[in-house]
Amino acid sequence: MSPKLLPLISQIGTRHGSRSFRTCELKCANQCDHPEPNTSGNEHIQSVLQSAFSRRGMLKVGAASVAAAGVGVLASNLPAAADFSAAANGDKGNGEFPGFGGGHGQLTHGVVPPNRKDDIVIPAGYAQSVIIAWGDPVETGAPRFDVNRQTPEAQAKQFGYNNDYTMVVPLRDDRKALLVCNHEYTDENLMFPTGKYDAKTIARIGLAGHGMSVVQIDRVGRTGQWRRDGHGGRYNRRITATTKFDVTGPAAADARVGKVAYGTFGNCAGGVTPWGTILSGEENFNGYFDVSGTVPAQYQASFKRYGVPTTATKSARQWSLVDERFDLTKVPTEAFRTGWIVEVDPYDPKSTPKKRTMLGRMKHEGATVTITADGRIAAYLGDDERGEYIYKFVSTGRYDEKNRKANFALLDEGTLYVAKFTGDGTADGLFDGTGQWIPLTTDKKSFIDGMSVADVLIDVRTAADKVGATRMDRPEDIERNPVNGRIYAALTNNSNRGGTFAVDEANPLAKSHTRPSLGAPLVEQSGNRNGYILELSEEGDDAAKTGFFWTLFLICGDPAAQETYFGGFDKSKVSPISCPDNVAFDGSGNLWISTDGNVLGSNDGIFTVPVAGPKRGQVKQFLSVPFAAEACGPLVSEDDLTAFVAVQHPGETDDATFEKPSSTWPHTHTFPRPAISCVWRKDGGRVGS
Numbered sequence: 001m002s003p004k005l006l007p008l009i010s011q012i013g014t015r016h017g018s019r020s021f022r023t024c025e026l027k028c029a030n031q032c033d034h035p036e037p038n039t040s041g042n043e044h045i046q047s048v049l050q051s052a053f054s055r056r057g058m059l060k061v062g063a064a065s066v067a068a069a070g071v072g073v074l075a076s077n078l079p080a081a082a083d084f085s086a087a088a089n090g091d092k093g094n095g096e097f098p099g100f101g102g103g104h105g106q107l108t109h110g111v112v113p114p115n116r117k118d119d120i121v122i123p124a125g126y127a128q129s130v131i132i133a134w135g136d137p138v139e140t141g142a143p144r145f146d147v148n149r150q151t152p153e154a155q156a157k158q159f160g161y162n163n164d165y166t167m168v169v170p171l172r173d174d175r176k177a178l179l180v181c182n183h184e185y186t187d188e189n190l191m192f193p194t195g196k197y198d199a200k201t202i203a204r205i206g207l208a209g210h211g212m213s214v215v216q217i218d219r220v221g222r223t224g225q226w227r228r229d230g231h232g233g234r235y236n237r238r239i240t241a242t243t244k245f246d247v248t249g250p251a252a253a254d255a256r257v258g259k260v261a262y263g264t265f266g267n268c269a270g271g272v273t274p275w276g277t278i279l280s281g282e283e284n285f286n287g288y289f290d291v292s293g294t295v296p297a298q299y300q301a302s303f304k305r306y307g308v309p310t311t312a313t314k315s316a317r318q319w320s321l322v323d324e325r326f327d328l329t330k331v332p333t334e335a336f337r338t339g340w341i342v343e344v345d346p347y348d349p350k351s352t353p354k355k356r357t358m359l360g361r362m363k364h365e366g367a368t369v370t371i372t373a374d375g376r377i378a379a380y381l382g383d384d385e386r387g388e389y390i391y392k393f394v395s396t397g398r399y400d401e402k403n404r405k406a407n408f409a410l411l412d413e414g415t416l417y418v419a420k421f422t423g424d425g426t427a428d429g430l431f432d433g434t435g436q437w438i439p440l441t442t443d444k445k446s447f448i449d450g451m452s453v454a455d456v457l458i459d460v461r462t463a464a465d466k467v468g469a470t471r472m473d474r475p476e477d478i479e480r481n482p483v484n485g486r487i488y489a490a491l492t493n494n495s496n497r498g499g500t501f502a503v504d505e506a507n508p509l510a511k512s513h514t515r516p517s518l519g520a521p522l523v524e525q526s527g528n529r530n531g532y533i534l535e536l537s538e539e540g541d542d543a544a545k546t547g548f549f550w551t552l553f554l555i556c557g558d559p560a561a562q563e564t565y566f567g568g569f570d571k572s573k574v575s576p577i578s579c580p581d582n583v584a585f586d587g588s589g590n591l592w593i594s595t596d597g598n599v600l601g602s603n604d605g606i607f608t609v610p611v612a613g614p615k616r617g618q619v620k621q622f623l624s625v626p627f628a629a630e631a632c633g634p635l636v637s638e639d640d641l642t643a644f645v646a647v648q649h650p651g652e653t654d655d656a657t658f659e660k661p662s663s664t665w666p667h668t669h670t671f672p673r674p675a676i677s678c679v680w681r682k683d684g685g686r687v688g689s
Contacts, residue, residue: 020628022654026185026287027185028287031286031385034307036385038386038387038471042465106588106613106615106689107610108688109123109620109687112622112623114575114602115602115603116518118663119626120647121623125681128677128680129225129677130666131226131227131644132217132675133159133668133673133674134162135159136158137158138157138159138236138237139232143158147191150197156238159213160209161674163184165182165268165281165582166644167181167271167635168217168637176219178217179213179644181212182211182268184266184268184283185210188205189658190672191671194658200321204322207265209240211263211264212238214346215236216229216233222684223680224680224681225680226678234349235347239264239344241262241263242263243262244260245352248412249411249412250454251357251358251453251454251457257336262325265288267280267282268284268366268384269582271369277408278343278346279356279367280344281365282364283364285306285338286363288315289309289328289335290315293312303335306461308328336361341356341411342355343355343356360391360440360457362383363383363385363388365475366478366582367381370482370543372544373544374398376396377395377407377411377414378392379392382476382489384476387472389419389471390470390489391416391419393411394544396415396442414442414443417440417546418467419548420435420436420470421470431552432552436547437546438468438469440467448463449466451463475489476582481589482589483585485538487535487548488536488591490583490593491533492531511525511526511563512563513525515599522560522561530558531580532552532555535553554567554580556577556578557577557578566618567617574618574620575620576600578597578599579596579598579604581595582633584636586636588689590609591610592688594606594607594645595630603624604631606622606625606643606645622643623643623679626665628662628663629647629649630648631645632647636687640689646674647665650673
């Protein structure tokens with residue numbers, strides 16, 4: 001008889017791609033199986049241009065059809081070792097974070113084939129090692145990790161669970177740096193022996209297992225390998241679901257929010273500012289609240305728009321057992337204190353982190369920052385749910401590279417925009433068009449009738465509904481390429497595309513192909529299940545402009561499927577890729593993509609693709625993560641010598657228990673431990689090239 005699960009998962013269900021029901025329930029309250037909160041009826045782009053769409057058809061996207069499935073493994077041809085480039089930017093930053101080199105080489109790494117191995121699989125000529133894993137000490141006084149003697153106090157000083165967004169910022173010595181990451185959610189069924197702890201202890205440990213970590217790391221010699229500083233480090237810090245936050249920006253003056261909040265949780269992706277602080281996005285906050293009775297009538301419409309419960313219910317974690325603010329009957333306004341972008345200063349462990357309300361309240365995937373032509377700050381934001389929107393913030397003030405502290409309030413004053421896409425309406429065989437950033441509010445003036453500035457920021461989804469913004473397929477990471485100035489947005493998937501959602505030029509897929517298992521035949525299914533990458537060009541490559549041109553760069557999936565498109569590159573020479581989640585760039589501006597929820601039968605991974613030149617669109621798998629894990633990151637170091645990958649929820653299948661795990665990665669124990677690894681070239685050269 002299998003051991004009884006901890007009292008956390010209510011049922012065992014079907015998979016969503018490679019995700020188990022358990023992952024979906026714990027990570028996002030299984031939002032894909034619920035009606036989408038967006039009932040605005042806003043048009044998708046091509047709804048007014050259906051006749052033009054029907055003339056072009058998906059088979060005219062511009063890529064040659066491929067008869068045979070699969071992709072051959074490309075030979076690796078590594079160049080000679082490159083000269084070492086120091087990355088000493090100083091403790092307080094100099095405006096060059098995270099830093100990029102200048103066009104070193106092309107992508108020549110070997111291709112990792114699709115697989116289901118319970119390990120990180122990397123190309124020949126590379127090595128990898130774990131830097132830090134769940135339970136490892138972070139703060140001074142943290143006890144040695146012991147799953148049989150875990151306490152909330154110990155977890156609050158140890159590395160948290162399910163590491164997601166990862167950033168490395170430099171210290172004064174180029175051999176030392178700070179690794180900062182999010183801890184998105186916990187899975188207590190895999191964390192502890194069944195029946196070991198009571199429900200309240202489990203809840204308290206869960207609260208401490210969320211949040212963020214700041215950890216000092218050291219370079220190994222002059223290589224691309226990094227390891228956790230064995231002496232701790234004076235910058236080391238844990239932020240949990242109970243840490244005090246200052247709330248800043250216009251919504252802080254509103255009684256629903258206030259100027260103080262406690263804790264951060266559901267943190268997904270993030271970003272780094274030019275002044276060296278870390279931005280983290282609070283995403284699926286709706287799944288953390290219980291309702292013991294009812295919620296006030298004046299909040300119900302807002303709650304429903306965000307998927308927050310309004311009737312009696314118990315969440316998977318039941319944190320209200322130990323903290324009444326997670327019971328919305330008792331503290332209904334607590335739901336308004338999350339869903340923000342938080343800012344943490346990794347160089348000051350005693351500083352109070354901030355929740356920046358000017359960037360709007362949504363299910364933030366993250367926030368990535370760039371500098372406009374006139375020196376202001378622009379941040380790109382994705383609201384990760386079916387049918388939600390893409391946003392941009394532009395500051396009023398200008399960045400001062402000589403005065404770090406002068407930049408600390410830049411994210412509190414400016415203009416928040418939402419994107420509206422328009423197809424070009426021509427039968428040119430392309431999916432492209434123009435777009436406009438529509439202003440919603442400044443810090444002083446709302447542009448939405450009947451909504452104050454605070455109303456717009458607290459209920460930004462409703463404000464975007466009112467201006468007719470374009471609904472999208474789960475907008476996730478959105479980042480600007482520092483080499484070509486273009487913006488790349490990962491639209492992970494939408495299984496309802498073609499059902500409740502219209503087909504249009506920016507959201508084109510009415511059907512896509514999946515595989516039930518590795519090597520099985522392709523199966524046609526409704527909806528955009530494999531996702532795609534949008535490429536945007538703003539006017540004059542200036543992030544302050546409100547007009548842009550867009551095109552579909554990648555339509556992901558198996559190269560053998562008709563609907564896939566790889567920037568016009570030969571589909572017989574690319575890797576299958578499914579469900580792009582996060583993006584990053586190396587020093588040459590090549591795009592690195594991590595995936596989450598692969599529906600092609602294989603493990604998730606990290607992929608590379610040139611965005612320019614004759615190999616534009618040649619997707620190649622760089623690594624795969626262990627069984628049932630999500631690939632988080634990716635991150636390429638400033639000197640291009642290291643690729644970092646955060647392995648989240650290894651072995652999280654519906655039938656897994658602590659006693660009978662589906663994965664034991666990183667193979668230090670008999671149970672899985674989410675962890676962050678680094679990958680480097682054995683010959684000391686730049687990763688990928």
